[in-house]
Amino acid sequence: MIRFEPRTERDGLWTAAAFAMAIAAGLAVSALLLASTGANVGQVFSALVQGAVGSPKAIATTLVKATPIILTGLATVIAFRAQLWSIGQEGQVFAGAMGGYLGAQLLAGLPAVAFFPGVLVFGMAAGVAFGWLAAVLKNRFGVNEIISTVMLNYLIVYLLSWMLQGGPWGESGGTISYQQSPMLPSDAFLPALFDSSRLHAGVLLPFIAAAICSLVLSRTPLGYEIRGLGYNPEALRHKGVNIGRTVTIILMASGALAALAGAVELFGVAHRLRADNLVGLGYAGIIVGMIGGLRPLGTVMAGLFFGALASGAVYMRVLGDVPAALVPAIQGITLFFFLCAGVLARYRVVKVAVQ
Amino acid sequence: MSTALRVEGLTKRFAGVAANDHVDFDLRPGEIHCLFGENGAGKSTLSSCIFGLYRPDEGQIFVRDEPVHIGSPIDAIRLGIGMVHQHFVLVPEFTVLENIIVGTQRSGWRLNAAEARQKLRGICDGYGIEMDLDAYVWELPVGRQQWVEILKALYLDARILILDEPTAVLTPGESRILFDIIGKMCARGLSIILITHKLVEVMQSNRVTVLRKGKVVATLDTADTSPDELARLMVGRDVSFTITKPDLKPGETVVAVEKLTAHGHWGEAVLKDVSFSVAAYEILGIAGVAGNGQKELFEVLCGVRKPAAGTIRLKGEDVAGLTPRCLMDRGVGHIPDDRFREGLVPEFSVAENLVLGWQRSPKYRSGPLINGKAITELSRQMIGEYQIATRDEKVAAGKLSGGNAQKIIIAREFLHASELMLANQPTRGLDVGVIEYVQSQLLKKRAEGFAIVLASEELSDLFGLADRIAVMFKGEIMGIVDPKKTTVSEVGAMMTGRKEGATP
Amino acid sequence: MNQLFQEAIIISILASTIRIMTPLLFSAMGELITQRAGIWNMGVEGTMLTGAFAAYIAATATGSLWLAVVAAIIAGALMGAIIAFMTATLRVDHFIAGLGLNLLAGGLTLYWFQSYIQGRAQPTFSGFQDIAIPLLSDIPIIGPVLFSQRALTYVALLVVPAVWFLLYRTRYGLELRCLGENPKALDVKGLSVTARQFAAVMLGSALTGLGGGFLMLGFSDRFLADFTAGRGWIVVVALIAGNWKPKGVLLAVTTFAFLESLATHLQVVGAQVPHQLLLALPYLASIVLLMGVRFRSGQPARLGIPYKRG
Secondary structure (H helix, E strand, O other): OEEEEEOOOOOHHHHHHHHHHHHHHHHHHHHHHHHHOOOOHHHHHHHHHHHHHOOHHHHHHHHHHHHHHHHHHHHHHHHHHOOOOOOOHHHHHHHHHHHHHHHHHHOOOOOHHHHHHHHHHHHHHHHHHHHHHHHHHHHHHOOOHHHHHHHHHHHHHHHHHHHHHOOOOOOOOOOOOOOEOOOOOHHHOOOEOOOOOOOEHHHHHHHHHHHHHHHHHHHOHHHHHHHHHHHOHHHHHHOOOOHHHHHHHHHHHHHHHHHHHHHHHHHHHHOOOEHHHOOOHHHHHHHHHHHOOOOHHHHHHHHHHHHHHHHHHHHHHHHOOOOOOHHHHHHHHHHHHHHHHHHHOOEEEEEOOOO | OOOOEEEEEEEEEEOOEEEEEEEEEEEOOOOEEEEEOOOOOOHHHHHHHHOOOOOOOEEEEEEOOEEEOOOOHHHHHHOOEEEEOOOOOOOOOOEHHHHHHOOOOOOOOEOOHHHHHHHHHHHHHHHOOOOOOOOEHHHOOHHHHHHHHHHHHHHOOOOEEEEEOOOOOOOHHHHHHHHHHHHHHHHOOOEEEEEEOOHHHHOOOOEEEEEEOOEEEEEEEHHHOOHHHHHHHHHOOOOOOOOOOOOOOOOOEEEEEEEEEEEOOOOOEEEEEEEEEEEOOEEEEEEOOOOOOHHHHHHHHHOOOOOOEEEEEEOOEEOOOOOHHHHHHOOEEEEOOOHHHHHOOOOOEHHHHHOOOOOOOHHHEEOOEEOHHHHHHHHHHHHHHOOOOOOOOOOEHHHOOHHHHHHHHHHHHHHHOOOEEEEEOOOOOOOHHHHHHHHHHHHHHHHOOOEEEEEOOOHHHHHHHOOEEEEEEOOEEEEEEOHHHOOHHHHHHHHOOOOOOOOO | OHHHHHHHHHHHHHHHHHHHHHHHHHHHHHHHHHHHOOOOOOOHHHHHHHHHHHHHHHHHHHOOHHHHHHHHHHHHHHHHHHHHHHHHHOOOOHHHHHHHHHHHHHHHHHHHHHHHOOOOOOOOOOOOOEEEOOOHHHOOOHHHHHOEEEHHHHHHHHHHHHHHHHHHHEHHHHHHHHHHHOOHHHHOOOOOHHHHHHHHHHHHHHHHHHHHHHHHHHHOOOOOOOOOOOHHHHHHHHHHHOOOOHHHHHHHHHHHHHHHHHHHHHHHOOOOOOHHHHHHHHHHHHHHHHHHOOOOOOOOOOOOOOOOOO
């Protein structure tokens, strides 16, 4: 018989083993899922790998797909580390794209060195406003941030839908009204890193953001307060930390990061404002952040993994008829096993003699 | 001789450390047997093993001389063992009756309230316990809640009753009533295991087993021993019970509190017109049974609770209603009673905890970043100066013992405060050695000119340390007395609501 | 004529209030059971979604609506088992477990749905129809509002007193409430907290899943992505607004349903409002409602706190 006993100290090797088991179990269950719908598991997996890292183009796609979810993942890290369960990342992505689009109209004609930082700031400002709203609802009115952010997510989706359909940003002309804006002018496209590749300059942003997040969390007083808030807000309150203000700062910073994802997606990939490019990026970021252990580096790795999966899925779709929703399904499954592994890592397995 | 309960060679390890090491213990029918020892000596572990909350690694338990296996409280209850936990296990939202019957019914889906009510009436009448079974537990004063716990055990037909620190929340009068009823229980053949660290209570038992570091040091007939001997056995060395406090002339007034009033969560008054002042070189003791406004008083003084009315003058400036930050910046330190919840971030390292609240101070920063080197240096110095037993400054504070955790708080607060120290129950739950250390630190800081407000539930501590003692009852100060001119029993009477100077 | 029209509108608003309310009522009562047992299940949305999906598959595959109801209940209970395993057994943070479940349910249902309809037109079914109760349905106003509804609606209205009875009049209810207020009180009597929380969450989630299933079977004929569209979250809001009491939750759910019904009728009477604003109303109402809620006295004391002995 075996028994689980809590560990007193963390064991790096055991932790690694637990998470390796989680990945294996996640893959196994994903394979079962594929088999349950009659897909050829081997073919699908090899197509996924091909499409993820099989060629320079595949790797470029992986990076482009990873970019927004790493950013929303970092937004998750900042908030969740303080035990603020904001799931506004989904809506903040929309806010970021909308803010960026507004910025693009106001700043049109500026030289690129001013234009791109400018529109990204516009996008982030929209996310900051979203985060501020959630913070006010929490601090002033005691509204749980999970619920308020879910509701705000729905509200902003409808706002975008209205702006694009009945409102000022819709594409005019034609008989059918698509819910999308006109194309941005081509000088508003984020420049490519290499000639004629799809690898836009925005793919650098998540790595810069991750480095900053890491530094803030581990080396600054604000990071100290974020971590402390997550562990024991009562002690912080007793020792003079203004909890309400800290919550506001955290939710605004988280909003800025998630919104950046939306803006980068707009200027780097979609080049026009429409909802279906943005849907799910926030929720994927929550998964990525949690699988990354709420650490910036882990989030980058998890984000690259899911970026690769998404890139592979694009390729796989060309080959066979496996539904596109395979990606969120695998994400959900992996998250589940990672949560279990996180618990397992805190225990040791002991053999006990049967009495 | 037959025994009600016997434990042989019981060993229980946590993560390899023995909390109980080959403990032998026996309980005779109808006796009060005291388990005596410091915190962490293994008293609670032993009783938890007997009650089935922990499974022992080695050893055998016998009930009425039959070897038994107690794998869960359900086995213990079947064997007639009942336990009253130190921290009550009650549901405030339930009535007394509901608290007693919840989880006791094994069949049927309807609540058998009527049957239970009848049985409980019988028990209450038999022992002379007065209890309104339909009162909600949240309505009852803490002292009454103790009876609900005892009734829970009696309702389950306990023949062996484990009482874990039962008088911790009782007034001296209530404790007397409790011991009267314990006497009645013994007369009816119940056997009592009494866990306590108070010598006064040990002396009321038939026998006493002293535990130290998980081992049984001695089992004695209480009549054949003395408090001094027991204290020596408990600590393992001679203990001086006297605190030497030099006479100091109080300096200028540091804090003057005037007609302070505060409200609780439901708008009820938790502090009523509290007034006092404390001078430099002075310790003001706060006496009172737990829950009579002491905690709220400290919360208002350190800024985490807003007062409804009144003034707090700190060196002449009214600081009532200021934030904790403002008060800390004005030299106020605070040692809270719930050290792991309010005083520390247990997941943070010792070093991080030593700068808690001062993480933005320029002293610990270089530019926008935290100056890790400065904090490490400071931590090593503090660990040495305050004798904090830790492997190094990177260990999480939550992994340290209560005493060492308390030393972190004391080190941090005295390092950063300069005028006033608020110490709420600074020695509660600590070992004798640490208690002595904490007390000597308080006296040292008093000699350095701090004004200190010190609350303690142990009157002897207050009599030893305080220059004056304010007694609190239901949020009011019943009087402020000079410990040299008053007796413990007078203060005890004031703790139950008698005003200073009133004749009994 | 004008008066007749007004009366028809009012009856229609009230009847559709009841109609919109009932799926939410199942889910809310399920979540009430779960939360009173101390598990702050944030996975209502995912549980409802899975219930709706299971009902859709069963209805289109077998053609039997009642089998579909059973499928929704089973799917809900399974989701409950996952939540219970995460929260009661593994003691994962309740919020994280619930969010994880929502994401898992969203991904899995969409994947299965897409492979189910792959290469063919989406199959549909015809859902529950109104059953007019003889005589009672002929009463003016009340008749068409209350007694000309779908079969499950009548069941849902009975669920409220049934849950109340379970919670306050049975020993299971007493134990269940004890789990939410102070699980240690059961533990020290030798009863397994984990087993009881498992049972409570599975029962509650079965009801929650049924709510999702009813949403499908009573009001739609096909599945689509994000089918439940935030209704699970509205259920969570209703719990808070209803102060964790059956009657309060009923009132909160009714308020939501009334608002939504009113919004849909605004267009009928010809109000010039963008339909997005109408769709957004329930979410806006949720925020406003929560801003107003000041009392939390009914919140179980240990709600959302994983139980650990010692």
